[in-house]
Amino acid sequence: MTASDFCRRQRGLTLLELLVTLVIAAAAIALLGQAVWQLYRIESLLADDRLRGQTLLLRAEWVRQALAGLQPADGSSRGELRGQERELTGFTSNPIARSAGGFGALALRLRFDPEAGETVLETDMPSAAGAPAQVLLRWPGDDGRFVYLRADGSTEPAWPPPLGKWPSLPAAVVLQTALPGFHTLVAVPLMAERTQPSRREFEKF
Numbered sequence: 001m002t003a004s005d006f007c008r009r010q011r012g013l014t015l016l017e018l019l020v021t022l023v024i025a026a027a028a029i030a031l032l033g034q035a036v037w038q039l040y041r042i043e044s045l046l047a048d049d050r051l052r053g054q055t056l057l058l059r060a061e062w063v064r065q066a067l068a069g070l071q072p073a074d075g076s077s078r079g080e081l082r083g084q085e086r087e088l089t090g091f092t093s094n095p096i097a098r099s100a101g102g103f104g105a106l107a108l109r110l111r112f113d114p115e116a117g118e119t120v121l122e123t124d125m126p127s128a129a130g131a132p133a134q135v136l137l138r139w140p141g142d143d144g145r146f147v148y149l150r151a152d153g154s155t156e157p158a159w160p161p162p163l164g165k166w167p168s169l170p171a172a173v174v175l176q177t178a179l180p181g182f183h184t185l186v187a188v189p190l191m192a193e194r195t196q197p198s199r200r201e202f203e204k205f
Contacts, residue, residue, distance in 0.1 A: 059136050060182050062096060063121065063175065066106055067187030069094035072168035079105075081169055083159040085145040086110040088173070093190075096123050096136070109133075112142040119144045119178070139178040147174040167192070 069092040073080040079091030095104030107124035148159040149172040
């Protein structure tokens with residue numbers, strides 16, 4: 001074997017090694033790229049979950065503040081709280097409608113959407129003229145109701161109760177839902193005659 005043959009073989013072997021190295025490097029880069037992409041997707045999903053959780057918390061607090069701002073009747077039927085298990089109307093110092101400033105009407109309704117298989121809490125007070133009812137919260141199944149807590153700790157399915165003389169506002173309004181982490185949303189109307197039900201009364205829910 002001559003020296004030139006040896007050099008050609010040596011150069012061919014080096015080229016083969018270079019090709020193998022490039023193939024391995026390309027495969028490693030492809031795998032790394034897939035791993036980075038999967039990590040990015042996971043982070044995006046986690047960010048979306050955090051955003052959904054924060055939005056849910058904000059909307060739940062929005063509803064609670066509106067209920068806490070309920071006002072007693074002014075001696076007439078105007079602004080009087082009328083509550084059933086699936087709907088509630090009244091007058092609040094914290095209206096939900098974005099265009100409203102200061103005091104405003106409050107109208108909440110629980111409605112089951114059979115197409116989506118969900119219960120939605122919506123307000124009949126649109127955020128803009130001609131806009132449809134605004135969905136505030138939603139959860140799977142046909143489950144959810146308003147409960148009204150009396151000053152003695154007992155509950156009523158409607159307010160005012162059908163018999164007897166009752167104050168304009170209950171001691172608390174409870175919204176029972178099927179939301180994870182928000183099964184019970186309790187609002188204490190600041191203008192109620194009794195502003196703070198006991199812990200034992202809350203634990204009934």
